[in-house]
Amino acid sequence: MEMKIPPSLKHEHGEMRASLEITAKGPGKSGEAAREVARLLLPHFKKEEEYALPPLDALAVMAGGGLPEEPKAIIDKADRLRHELVDMLREHQAIAKALETLYDAATSDARPELARFARRLLLHAQMEEQIYYPAALVIGEYLKLKTGRG
């Protein structure tokens, strides 16, 4: 079943993809660095949209005391995130390194807007590690308790 991800997060990923697509076509060291970020980031985003972020769409319903329509599908995605978590965090490390290179290249190419973009992407990954991924995992565990699916 195709599950939604929260529209705000979908939009955020979309914005980042679009900005990255433009910068990856750019010249010089920053263009090269952006292409490396894109190479690492695009498949990572795809995985997040597949299983890491969809559980978060249930959060508002659950906070209101309700249960989402397809708890089993959400539990499966959260379990998949738990299973892949080490790899996902490793990918964040590789992405963070590529973003540092992009930041330095953008700074030496005198492109402050691109340097800011690199920092925003880094912050995005940190938010996932600190809030989004843990929240998705907690949602899975909570739904197991609520539905009796151990």
Ligand SMILES: [Fe+2]
């Ligand atoms: Fe992401």
Ligand SMILES: [Fe+2]
């Ligand atoms: Fe990520």
